Amino acid sequence: MKRREFLRRAGMTGLAVAGSGVGAGLLHDPRGGDQFFRDVQVAAAKTLPSFAVDSGSSAVAMAIARGTDAGAMVRAAIGEMGGIARFIRPGDTVLLKPNVAFDRAPLLGATTSPAVLKAVAELCREAGAKKIIVADNPINQPEGCFFKSGIKAAADEIGAELMLPRRSSFEEVKIDGEVLGTWTTFYEPFAAADKVIGIAPCKDHNLCSGSMTMKNWYGMLGGRRNQFHQAIHGIISDFPHMVKPTLVVLDATRVLMRNGPTGGSLSDVAVGDTLVVGTDMVAVDTFG
Amino acid sequence: MRITVVRLISQIFFMGLFFFFCFVTQFSYLKGYPVSIFLEVDPLVAIATAITTHTLYQGLVWSLVLLIPTLFLGRFFCNWICPYGILHQFTGWLFNRRTITENIDSNRYRKVFALKYYILIGMGGAALFGSLQIGLLDPISLLFRSFTVAVLPTLDMPTEWFYVRPHVHQLGWVVGFLLFFLIGMNLVIPRFFCRVLCPLGATLGLLSRFSLWRIHRDTDKCVDCDLCLQRCEGASDPHTNLRKSECFVCFNCIDDCPHDALSFDFMPDLKGEVAGPQISGRRAVMAGLIGALSFPFSRRSGDVDELFKKEVVRPPGSVAEDAFLERCIKCDQCIRVCPTNVLQPAMLEGGIEGVWTPIMNMRTGYCELNCTLCGEVCPTGAIQKISIEQKLGIGQFTDLGPVKTGTAFYDRGRCLPWAMDTPCVVCEEVCPTSPKAIYSREVEITNRWGEKVVLTRPYVDPEVCIGCGICEHECPVQDHRAIRVTAVGETRSKERSLLLGMSGGQEGCCGGGGGSSSAGGGCGCSSKKESSGLLQIDATESA
The missing domain is CATH 1.20.5 (Single alpha-helices involved in coiled-coils or other helix-helix interfaces)
Known part of the structure; x- marks a missing residue:
């Protein structure tokens, strides 16, 4: 060789x-497998920044409008709060989070009214918002929910982007609540947004008795949500730890009085003709 | 332009059309596209369902559009339109490493090519008694099923193009590897599936017996070089005595003949042609016998009646089980269009006859209350085209009540509030009917530590329950759910009803009269359908 x-x-x-x-x-x-060590998960988890706007302690924290015209009510209530310019700056990307959990027609009161969503979106546009995102992770099949609730049509009309909860849209997010430590969250829309506005219908709920602006954030979580009922009150009180929204809107134009949260019959719905806007979810839901 | 170029354009067009229809068979894109058209023009589907049901369901009359030209021209479908044939031709061409002589030899007729006729005869024998099995090998059904169950979920994994929430399909690997195997066989025998197995090809082969236009060989010009076999798709022996039943009318032989000895002629001299498919009478009788015997053997196994499985929860609007097996061609378009992924291709749940037919699996999804898309795309009426009003039992259907697919039952040994003193009732939350079929009672119990706690425990009201299965789908006891929907109580069958007062169901219209084979076709309710199936409930009607 x-x-x-x-x-x-x-x-x-x-x-x-x-x-x-x-x-x-x-x-x-x-160490024998990262997945068994919670600290590794927590370290890798994202945190949501606060989307709240600091306007000083004397600023109006809540406004209530009554009437039949959703657009006028949204304008009036936000006007009372100091106008949309207090919350949205020109060039902002705004995330609107309606409750579109179920595949229901708007009149059935199980989902956010498209008229209210549209009115809020229009105000954001007027304040110079660069981009408006509409997102939710429904319980029923997402495309059907957005279609039948009329939210897709409203988003299309205003030129907002509808973000569907795809597999890749989820991340582990650190919530640091009493029940929820980190949880798989529909993160993509939060990551894109500068401001977050929650728009929730006022509904009966079989376990929590009522579903309003705080419970609305349930719709941004993924993973094994069906375990939440085992400690539902703790979970809901964890939501203010998770999200600090710019503004919340409680849509009580039509109120689901019974058979909630799904409803399904017009006889379950009462006309509320009320809209509450606030920066403090607890205050808004207490009023609700 | 050469005729083979025209053919290629036609192939690309129809392949594209098939892909397009496959993509749009989905909630957001369906609109009014005639996605079932490939199955509706398929004469095998039309003839076989006509044998089992004695009717031609709705769009299946379109099969004449293909059947009549075949009587004139022969099996042109196989090489001009059939997307599965195109897939085999393309992959065979792509991976072909044969020399010219090897190509010529690979395209000679072989006796095994007669197998497809025996398959057709066997399936025909079963169809005579009302067991429709052609869908196992019908190329359009097979391709659509392969795409639905294996290809699209695979493509979706890296791209997320097809589903918002990823779909899973049980035994997708079987369907996937079967597709892979059949494509791979092109390396052994070119157009293996088309030449050896395809029952549609066999049907068209039989139909081309008397066709007026045929390949004609001018024996004065022919020098017996066999070059016409180089790219002969059907292996129909154009170099000697033509086998018209095998000819795909691809025109490659005419293209490849260096002496212009071949032409596609009107009424050429038939002398020297191999008339009709070469099949032996004894084997044909045997094949027919096997097919015919498969009916009593499988029916008397009991899967349709006494021993029906609780897992066989059929999609809403399905006709009674025996009528279902007369109609379902296992194309799995319903599974493709189902927005929630509740529909799964059955393996043996519905018996040997029900392989690849749709059943509802509540672990993968649930039946969306305001959705009737599965019936909308069903080309044969196994799932009827029902309207939302009819499904929900509102408006003019109030007296009939809703279409029930089954009934939910609690497993109190696994249910958190029942067995483990833990609050839950997610099932009640998601129950879509109004009033909810699931209701609860508050009870004060003493837990193991001696503390008094108030618990909400759920119950099912079987009169209101429609068997949609969202309760089972959302139940947190993930593996063996604490509430499960089984087929009992389904509207489509009196035999499987649960409550005395409700055994009438929707009889007289679609889905009723368990045992009648005429539950489809001309029933009046199908005329009231919404074209898209995406009807929104009109507020006045739900009031």
Whole structure:
């Protein structure tokens, strides 16, 4: 055997040996699997920034409008709060979070009224919002929910982007509540947004008795949501830890009085003709 | 332009059209597209369902559009229109590493090509008694099923193009590997599926027996070089005595003949042609016998009646089980269009006859209350085209009540409030009927520590329950749910009714009269359908 060939062949084998050693070293996991260590998960989890606007302690925290014209009510209530310019700056990307949990027609009161959503979106546009995102992770099939609730049509009319809860839209988010530590969350719209406005219908709920602006954030969570009922009150009180919205709107134009949260019959719905806007979810829901 | 170029354009067009229809068979894009048209022009589907049901369901009359030209021209469908044939031709061409002589030899007729006629005869034998099995190998059904169950979910994994929430399909790997195997066989025998297995090809082969236009070989010009076999798709022996039943009318032989000895002629001399498919009478009788015997053997296994499985929860609007097996061609378009992924291709749940037919699996999805898309796309009426009013039992259907697919039952040994003193009732929350079929009672119990706690425990009202299964789908006891929907109480069958007062169901209209094979076709309710199936409930009607 020639010396050159000996060196070449021995060198190849040597490289393969060294390669296996380096590979094993890089891949070696002495702890035995990250997925079993909660601290690793928590460290990797994202946090949501506060979307609230600081307007000083004397600023109006809540306004109530009554009437039959959704657009006028939204304008009046937000006007009382100091106008939309207090909340939305020109160039902002605004996330509107309606409750579109169920595949229901708007009149059935199980979902946010498209008229209210549209009125809020129009105000945001007037304040110079660059982009408006509408997003929710419904319980029923998402496309059907957005279509039948009329929310898709409203979003299309105003030129807002409808963000559907696709698999890749979810991230682990640190919530730090009493019940929820980190949870799989519909993160993509939050990541894109500068301001967040929650727009929730006022509904009966079989377990919580009422579903309003705080429970609305349930719709931004993913994962095993069906475990939440085991501690539903704790979960709902964790939502203010998770999201600090710019503004919440309680849409009581039509109120689902019974058979909630799904409803399904016009006889379950009462006309409320009321709209509440506020920066403090607890205050708004207490009024509701 | 050469005729083979025209053919290629036609193939690209129809393949594209198939892909397009496959993509739009989905909640957001369906609109009014005639997505079932490939199945509706398929004469095998039309003839076989006509044998089982003695009727031609709605759009299946379009099959004449294909059947009549075949009587004139022969099996042109196989090489001009059939998307599955095009897929095989394309992949066979793509992976072909044969030399010219090897190509010529690979395109000679082989005796095994007669197998497709025996398959057709066997399936025909079963169809005579009302067991429709052609869908197992009908190329359009097979391709659509492969796309629905295996290809689209695969493509969706990296791209998220097809589903918002990813769909899963049980035994997708079987369907996927079957597709892979059949495509792979092109390397062994070109157009393996089309030449050896395809029952539609066999049907068209039989129909082309008397066609007026045929490939004609001018024996004065022919030098017996066999070059016409180089790219002969059907292996129909144009170099010697033509086998018209095997000819795909691809025109490659005419293209490849260096001496212009071949032409596609009107009424050429039939002398020297192999008339009709070469099948042996004894084998044909045997195939027919096997098919015919499969009916009593499988029916007397009891899967349709006494031993029906609780898992066989059929989609809303399905006709009674025996009529269902007369109609379902296992194309799985319903599974493709189902927005929630509740529909799954059955393996043996519905018995050997029900392989790949749709059943509802509440772990993967639930039946969306205001949705009737599955019936909308069903080309054969196994799932009837019902309206939302009819499904919900409102408006003019109030007296009939809603269409029930089954009934939900609690497993109190697994239910959190019942077995583990833990609050839950997610099932009640998501129950879509008004009033809810699931209701609850508050009870004060003493827990294991001696503390008094108030619990909400759920119950099912079987009169209101429609068997949609969203309760089971949302139940947090993930593996074996604490509430489960089974087929009993379904509207489509009197035999499977649950409550005495409700055994009438929607009889007289679609889905009723368990046992009648005429439950489809001309029933009046199908004329009131909404074209898209996406009807919104009109407020005045739900009031």
